[in-house]
Amino acid sequence: MLLAQDGIATGAIYALVALGIVLVFLVTRVIFVPFGDLVAYASLSLAALEENRRPGLIWLVLLLAGLAFLTEALTLLRAGHARLLPRAVLLYLLLPALPCAVAYVITPMDVPDLLRIVVTLALVLPTAPLLYRIAFRPIADAPVLVLLIVAVVVHFAMTGIALLCFGPEGARPRPLTGAIFEIGDIIVSGQTLLMLGAAVAASIGLLVFFARTLTGRALRATAINRVGARIVGIRPGEAGTTAFLLAALLAGLSGLLIGPVTTLVYDSGFVIGLKSFVGAIIGGLVSYPGAALGAVAIGLLESFTAFYDSAFKEVVVFAGLVPVLIIRSLLQGQAVEDAEEEL
């Protein structure tokens, strides 16, 4: 029972990350490999703030902002749109610098935990859209495979920079809540409930966003038909930025929630991202509920194998992917091919 609980809680986190992966993939066709990294950055940053150390994420965001601004400025100048430069300064320099400045200032201060959490989220938010601007928007129409390769390259670059910014030590933020609940004879920690609750809330939030808001519909439209979106005036680049922003929010949330449970270091996000990706693949990579369920299944599988022999935990999870992929391709090889055709 405890194992199932543990598995579902971890699975909930994987589900959050998997939702982000699917979202970004559907809108931009990018399999965002560095996504898991953001989870670790969020956790490390919160831990740093709690210990009154400056989070390395500040420098990372500033670096990305500078690069993104250069990319944007060059594009604008080459197209002869110099008058749009002030807007670029605002969007790509000032806006991302804002949470950095706040984080810088509050580091030595004794501020409420909630403020630290909000600032951490605000620091994680710009990372994904900035990476999108630097690495993916310039090649938005490239084949999925090229985008994937670029994503892998970005991941390795990020890992290197993250080592410089965060250092090699792991850190663990305080649990968001220390509460323990007893339901019948089952003991549940508040943190577990929080993880579950956040995953459910984020899923419902996404559902409402896509079904009810105009921006959500525009994102879906871009995912379904890019040309169709363009001829009604929706810019795929802006839709992509929104998708990456939402994904960063999901990654940030996951990092805050999983951080107190597992010690993360600068590069441990990769495995989280990979497991979530496997979950998303089990769900077909194009379905939000599918991805969420797949991710929870991975969490459970992992928790049960870890109990029998923790050395095998990763092996089983990734080996589990093989039969799933085979079954999937047998069941709906046709559908998958059709989907790829459309891409």
Place this chain on the structure above:
Amino acid sequence: MSALLEARDVHVAYGRVEAVRGVSLSLPAGQIVTVIGPNGAGKTTLLAALAGLLPSRGQVIYDGRDLAGTDVEDRVEAGLCLVPESRELFADMSVEDNLLLGGWRMRRDKAAIASGFAEVYERFPRLAERRRQLAGTLSGGERQMLALGRALMGKPRLLMLDEPSLGLAPLIVREIFHTIADLRGTGVSILLVEQNARAALESADYGYVLETGEITLSGPADELLHDPRVAATYLGGHT
């Protein structure tokens, strides 16, 4: 001159093959201008270039402004809207959502969206009946209506229609051309590409004949209708 759209010596190429070779045409505000021609003449290519979907050489002037360096989205923003031959509907979304997104350019104007819905549903009651249905499950005719309706939601000033009657039953073809004539009455200018040359020329003010990427003939639509060269090739012999 009060041309809303003017193309001057426009060239469009796929790789090294030129599909449109030096086309010039002019569309006076408030009129219907049609481009007819055989399969593969370059009509779709021409419209895609005018909409900004394909890069082109030459000059395109819209509303007195050179469109060089203006992307598709900015052209839509300025009221230059395309209904492409391939329709490009949002297949997995409902009819209503497709229409709503058609009004993207008007998104800050709630009243315009509401009146857009009212207008489209009045023109195409079939769409109103099927508002919750997914666009991908519509019949061919309903899809054309939806594509046209989606473009109308953006309140275009210039509507470029690529074969709006493609593959439709005669009764619906008549309905579509009726709608086109009606739109002209409301002040929308229309650039109409058609295989159905007779219907196109009957509803248009001016016509161009495009053959292998070049304009071979042009004139007021009713003159073209009675031109023996057009009659022989595009109107199925005499009458």
